[in-house]
Amino acid sequence: MSKKLRRGVKLYIAPDILGWMDDHDEPVVKDERNNTYLDPRNIDDKIIIYERQVKDWFLAPATKCTKTWNNGFIIMMICMSYLEGVEQYKSGQSSNNNSREFFKRSIHRLYPNKYDDNHLDELYSEARCGLFHDGMVRGKIIYNYSFQEPLEFGDYDTIKLNPKKLLEDIKSDFKAFIESLKSDPGSRAKFDRMYSNL
Numbered sequence: 284m285s286k287k288l289r290r291g292v293k294l295y296i297a298p299d300i301l302g303w304m305d306d307h308d309e310p311v312v313k314d315e316r317n318n319t320y321l322d323p324r325n326i327d328d329k330i331i332i333y334e335r336q337v338k339d340w341f342l343a344p345a346t347k348c349t350k351t352w353n354n355g356f357i358i359m360m361i362c363m364s365y366l367e368g369v370e371q372y373k374s375g376q377s378s379n380n381n382s383r384e385f386f387k388r389s390i391h392r393l394y395p396n397k398y399d400d401n402h403l404d405e406l407y408s409e410a411r412c413g414l415f416h417d418g419m420v421r422g423k424i425i426y427n428y429s430f431q432e433p434l435e436f437g438d439y440d441t442i443k444l445n446p447k448k449l450l451e452d453i454k455s456d457f458k459a460f461i462e463s464l465k466s467d468p469g470s471r472a473k474f475d476r477m478y479s480n481l
Contacts, residue, residue: 358446375473
């Protein structure tokens with residue numbers, strides 16, 4: 284999720300955070316909201332950049348989408364991408380060639396002891412792979428904002444998904460993760476190892 288700084292190219296690495304590499308290959312990162320400079324090598328500044336990326340590019344727009352019933356696929360796509368991405372930063376490891384396991388670990392963390400691996404394998408294939416490889420969920424996914432649970436594996440080869448509820452759980456998860464990044468040395472070290480704009 285981190286965007287890389289490049290020499291001579293000014294780009295937004297997060298909403299209202301502009302960055303580039305100067306002529307001496309030193310990073311310059313300016314938070315235009317606060318008119319301050321950030322150091323993309325400093326863990327606390329990395330957390331500021333990452334939090335702004337996830338909240339303002341993904342979670343806030345997804346929340347706006349919940350006001351209309353026909354935006355469920357957009358919300359699902361944002362939720363599905365969050366799960367694997369955040370798990371990399373929580374674990375301090377790349378999900379390269381292991382995205383299914385990272386996806387399932389993230390769901391297990393969000394909903395401890397609630398779903399078995401076979402169901403999560405189906406969710407991965409039907410929702411995550413459907414959205415990112417086919418451009419649409421596959422046949423078992425049914426979504427509705429009125430479903431009682433964020434995820435429900437029912438009869439008749441169906442997976443019921445309430446995008447609003449899943450998004451709310453993800454927003455709570457992200458808030459807790461940011462808090463742990465600010466205070467827990469282990470979480471900070473794993474994140475610092477994985478996240479870089481350089």
